[in-house]
Amino acid sequence: GAGVSQSPSNKVTEKGKDVELRCDPISGHTALYWYRQRLGQGLEFLIYFQGNSAPDKSGLPSDRFSAERTGESVSTLTIQRTQQEDSAVYLCASSPLAGPLNEQFFGPGTRLTVL
Amino acid sequence: DAKTTQPPSMDCAEGRAANLPCNHSTISGNEYVYWYRQIHSQGPQYIIHGLKNNETNEMASLIITEDRKSSTLILPHATLRDTAVYYCIVMIYNQGGKLIFGQGTELSVKP
Numbered sequence: 262g263a264g265v266s267q268s269p270s271n272k273v274t275e276k277g278k279d280v281e282l283r284c285d286p287i288s289g290h291t292a293l294y295w296y297r298q299r300l301g302q303g304l305e306f307l308i309y310f311q312g313n314s315a316p317d318k319s320g321l322p323s324d325r326f327s328a329e330r331t332g333e334s335v336s337t338l339t340i341q342r343t344q345q346e347d348s349a350v351y352l353c354a355s356s357p358l359a360g361p362l363n364e365q366f367f368g369p370g371t372r373l374t375v376l
Numbered sequence: 377d378a379k380t381t382q383p384p385s386m387d388c389a390e391g392r393a394a395n396l397p398c399n400h401s402t403i404s405g406n407e408y409v410y411w412y413r414q415i416h417s418q419g420p421q422y423i424i425h426g427l428k429n430n431e432t433n434e435m436a437s438l439i440i441t442e443d444r445k446s447s448t449l450i451l452p453h454a455t456l457r458d459t460a461v462y463y464c465i466v467m468i469y470n471q472g473g474k475l476i477f478g479q480g481t482e483l484s485v486k487p
Binding site: 265292294296302303304305306309311316317320352354356359360361362363364365366367368369370 | 408410418419420421422425463467468471472473474475476477478479480
């Protein structure tokens, strides 16, 4: 079946612009996670959703970052007033339920470059 | 979450077993050990997880020491396609499943 998809696959933007990154989870998966991976680094947790609510937003690096999820499906990560340090691959994952006993399935990521 | 320590890189000959160690000396009783891997330019892929018993699936085996302070991921017959960065992660049961990645071990499988 279809896996997690993300769009766009690549995004180049100018410093100060806003960007929206989209994640389509596997159908029926109620948990959705966003991570960020800077060049040569491991993944950093940003936020996760259980259904449409976000119990843990502790990884969002600043108030320029926000995320929402509607209809227990698509999620959008928005970065306002982008900075060069926001350049990274943004990865989305979904799992049947939130919790340690559920494997997370990752999408291919969106590569964001801020000039 | 408990911190993990892994060697930054390892080599393995194709067809041989790859044994990847992980130290998690501050692990507590309700923390699970997870392994994911990331092949270049792809999203991470789940491999295996365990609490205190050894586990085996079609991809790998996970050996957890009796005191749970360390574990080893075993790929029994490594292939070139197993070349990847392998992440050992400990996860608290009631924290929603968020993964805290360290630097991982870059495994190179050589012909």
